[in-house]
Amino acid sequence: MKRLKLDKSKCLGCKLCATVCSAYKEGVYQPSKARIEIESYYDNGDIKYIDHYCILCGICAKSCPQGAISMEDYISVDQDKCIGCGTCAEKCPKKVIKIREQKSVICDTCLGDPSCVKTCPQNALTFA
Amino acid sequence: MPMLGYTNKVLRVNLTERSYGIEPLRMDWAEKYIGSKGLSIRYLYEELEPNTDPLSAENKLLLTTGPLTGTPVPCSGKLAVTSKSPATGTISDASIGGHIAISIKYAGYDIVILEGKLSKPGYLLIEDDRISFESADDLWGKxxxxxxxxxxxxxxxxxSILSIGPAGENLSVLACINCDYYRQAGRGGLGAVMGSKNLKAVVVKGTGSVExxxxxxxxxxxxxxxxxDVLREDNTFVFDVGTTAFLEACNDGGILPVKNFSDTTDEEWVKYNGDVLMEYREGxxxxxxxxxxCGNFLKFRGTSIEGPEYETISVAGPNAGNTDPVAILKYNEVADDMGLDTISAGDTIIWAMEMTEKGLYDFGIRFGESDKMIDFLRLMARREGVGAYLADGVKRASEKFGGDEFALQVKGLEYPQYEPRGSWGMSLSYAVSDRGACHMRAYAPNVEVFEAAAPPYTAEGKGQMVYELAEFNAVKFSSCICDMWATLTYDFLSELLTLVTGRNWTADEMGEVGRRVINIARAFNQREGFTRKEDTIPKRLVREALKSGPAVGQKIPQEAFDDMLDQYYDVMGWDKNGVMPEDLVASLL
Known part of the structure; x- marks a missing residue:
């Protein structure tokens, strides 16, 4: 199974990944609604990273009390079954899942062809 | 229908009243000036009374994004910080990177207009539509x-955080504004405008969207x-070494200044070249x-900086008689922290070095004294000792102490680090730049030296050449695109603006906007009394021939400089005195 990977040493913190994610998934440029959040910042004289992206660990699928989340090559959320209880978001080790309008919003790796990877200018994000 | 890409909202903050309001963007001005640089100058042309004291509550500070801000358009993350400059008395827009522009846009604003003055030190907190005035009692002086x-x-x-250091608080005209620690709106003393408003910082979080x-x-x-296009080798060298790449090119081209622009070319440049500095790269x-x-984060023996840029290397290196790379890093770190523009502060110190060397006035610092140079930054930022005089920049200091023939400045803004005797067009570019001596308005060395596409030691054709460079940069910076996208064209720019705004922009219109932006800035300055007599060349470049390097023997005769000015005014449609006709001014409004 192909998974997203981040090489921090190549990451510029440009957030283009989140900007294009929001474009294709939400129809606006709005990184706060993206399904990926990768950025860097300075802290006490060092560069630190926030790296919230889906690693396809499947914990959300296993923990969903409604059986609304499935994982094969990517994550799918059955919108009819999802009640927005937030269990998946709580359990997600990468803190990438958001609950919006009482539905779970999870990265689906653009159905196996992630736009963030195609955009990443320094190939810090890969999908392999 | 208003153009998309914009939020169509302007946040107007009255610091005196601790109040704010939101108004629609002047979309008619956006049609003419796009955003960032040009749009902010248009606003200030409208809103600032002539002869406003730059450090009074009546001056305004504009934080201006553009339609491309917050979209994935490459290199679009820059903010125009615009005000009337306390260094020059001209309009002055400085472009700052980091993440502040995008935060302001996502918070919902095309422009933040800061007016008035806080009664005591504070900072402005903007979190989307929540605006508050916070105390900076614990931050002032830091x-x-x-x-x-x-x-x-x-x-x-x-x-995202914009902040000033002690230099801005103490109203030094060399004061910059910082963002993300290591990015600066460096030139023109805009940090002092913030300081004069008792505004230590602007803190912004934005979670909104751009449509x-x-x-x-x-x-x-x-x-x-x-x-x-962007990720081509023509552009990606800045990822590898940042602007340190210019050091070798400038040295080879005979435009790397040495010892306060007394000569060019340093045989020891390899000691502080990019490959040496990058050994300290952490990320x-x-x-x-x-x-x-382009940002290289370097750490060495407790010194942490992002950079250094070519300008800083030059002014704290060969131009200060220094070859120690570690001293350059330290100089950069302390200047940023004190909130001083590395170029202007450096130029002022190296002028003081020459004053001391020549016995004209003993400032207590000589060429090569790099540790003292760093100490001087602290003195200047806090106006202590001779720092009290040097904090006012090289123009005012030379008016007081003499030595104006080797005070390298135009209109009170100190020279960037490209020696015009090896690139004559640059003397014109510095002279006619809207904010005093600035290398970002028309980068002549690219044509005259690096590409060798025009002969460097002649006045011929330089008016048109400088105009074309200036036109391109004026519209590029009004679209908030960074200089580092060197392969950008009018075709790309107009296509991107069309995709984002929904208005059909043509490549030809890009040039028209660029010309209009140059003119509105000139119109502002003209209203402040600026004419040909302020479009000057420092005496050193006219009187002293270079002693070494590829441009050895070169100086710029006054007649040649005057010829270039005549050509430029002619291209612009200004009269021999550099004054725009009234119908041209009217067409800008």
Whole structure:
């Protein structure tokens, strides 16, 4: 199974990944609604990273009390079954899942062809 | 229908009243000036009374984004900080990177207009539509880095922070504004404008959105341009070594200044070249929505900086008689923290070095004294000892102490680090730049030296050459695109603006906007009394021939400089005195 990977040493913190994610998934440029959040910042004289992206660990699928989340090559959320209880978001080790309008919003790796990877200018994000 | 890409909202903050209001963007002006640089100058042309004291409550500070801000358009993460400059008395817009521009846009604003003056030190907190005025009692007097660190801990690293250091608080005309610690709105003393308003910082978090007409089509094309055009070798060298790459090119071209511009070319340049500095590299960081990432984060013996840029290397290196790379890094770190523009502060110190060497006035510092140079930054930022005089920049200091023939400045803004005797067009570029001596308005060495596309030691054709360079930069910076996208064209720019705004922009219109932006800036300055007599060349360049390097023997005769000015005014349609006809001014409004 192909998974997203981040090489921090190549990451510029440009957030283009989140900007294009929001474009294709939400129809606006709005990184706060993206399904990926990768950025860097300075802290006490060092560069630190926030790296919230889906690693396809499947914990959300296993923990969903409604059986609304499935994982094969990517994550799918059955919108009819999802009640927005937030269990998946709580359990997600990468803190990438958001609950919006009482539905779970999870990265689906653009159905196996992630736009963030195609955009990443320094190939810090890969999908392999 | 208003153009998309904009939020169509302007946040107007009255610091005196501690109040704010939101108004629609002047879309008619956006049609003429796009955003960022040009749009902010148009606003200030309208809103500032002539002869406003730059450090009074009546001056305004504009934080201006553009339609491309917050979209994935490469290199679009820059903010125009614009005000009337206390260094020059001209209009002055400085472009700052980091993530602040994008935060302001996502918070919902095309422009933040800061008016009035806080009654005591404070900072402005903007979190989307929540605006508050906070106390800076615990931050005032602190270095910019410590202030930013404190604010980031208090509000979270998802906030972007503009801050000033002690230099801005103490109204030094050399004071810059910092963002993300290591990015600066450096030139023109805009940090002192913030300081005069008792405003230590502006802290912004934005979670909103930017809408465009057909987002799938726009994003597909933007990502294609990023991958196909931006990430070409012509641009990506800045990822590897940043602007340190210019050191070798400038040295080889005979335009690397040495010892306060008394000569050019340093045989020891390899000691502080990019490859030496990059040995201390800890990591990479770029601005928001940038694909190139020119920022090199270096650490050495407790010194941490992002950079240094070519300008800083030059002014703290050969121009100060120094070859120690570690001293350059330290100089950069302390200047940033004190909130001093590395170029202007450096030029003022190296002038003081020459004053001391020549026995004209003993400032207590000589060429090569790099440790003292760093100490001087602190003295200047706090106006202590001779720093009290040097904090006012090289023009005012030379008026007081003499030595104006080797005070390298135009209109009170100190010279950037490209020696015009090896690139004559640059003397014209510095002279006619809207904010005093600036290398970002028309970068003549690219044509005259690096590409060798025009002969460097002649006045012929330089009016047109400088105009064309200035026109391009004026519209590029009004579209908030960074200089580092060196292969940008009018075709790309107009295509991107069309995709984002929904208005059909043509490549020809790009040139028209650029020309209009140059003119509105000139109109502002003209209203302040600026004419040909302020479009000057420092005496040293006219009187003293270079003693070494590829441009050896070169000086710029006054007649040649005057010829270049005549040519430029002619191209612009201004009269022999550099004054625009009234109908031209009227066409800008």
């Amino acid at each position: 270095g910019s880095h410590e202030a930013e660190k404190t604010l980031a801990e208090r509000h979270g690293v998802d906030h 465009v007409p057909d987002i799938r089509k726009a994003t597909d094309r933007i990502v294609e341009l990023l991958q196909v 990479k960081r770029g601005c928001g929505d940038c694909g190139l990432g």
